[in-house]
Amino acid sequence: MRKEIDFNVEYIVKGKELSKKVKIKFSSQKVQRDYGDWLAKAAEFQEINLNRKKALDEIGSIIINKDISMKDKKEQITVLNTEKDNEEKRMRAIGSENFIKDRFDIVKRLLEDNGVEDEELLSYKFWDEKVDTNVQNEFLTRCIFKDHDLKKNL
DSSP, rough: OOOOOOOHHHHEETEEEEEEEEEEEEOOOHHHHHHHHHHHHHHHHHHHHHHHHHHHHHHHHHHTTTTSSSHHHHHHHHHHHHHHHHHHHHHHHGGGGHHHHHHHHHHHHHHHHHHOOTTTTHHHHHHHSSSSSHHHHHHHHHHHTTTTTTTTTO
């Protein structure tokens, strides 16, 4: 049975906290599939960023380590820089430039499918400039998985 949820989209305008109530009844398979793909990409980006941070931390440790010769430092740093560069290439290859826009496209589709006509809620600028990232992610997760009993599967 399809559940209906009311979600308060919290946002900020000039330091003032506001919210808009959205009623979600329907989440299409396409929206669910696109969100799954987006989540997989988000997980991959997180892994890449962790790998890059690890390489940078290791470079920092090598630089301050007085027990390593200058020649060995250069060799080790070269290897780590190559690893970091490869991670950056990997990120570009999976399309990081459209990552935020892709999430908005899912939000907009979900809103339109549920008859939301509020032009501000349907605008990229609103979600990009006024809505916190955590609110956006919670909105998508709660709306898309509203019909699933997640506690039952735990």
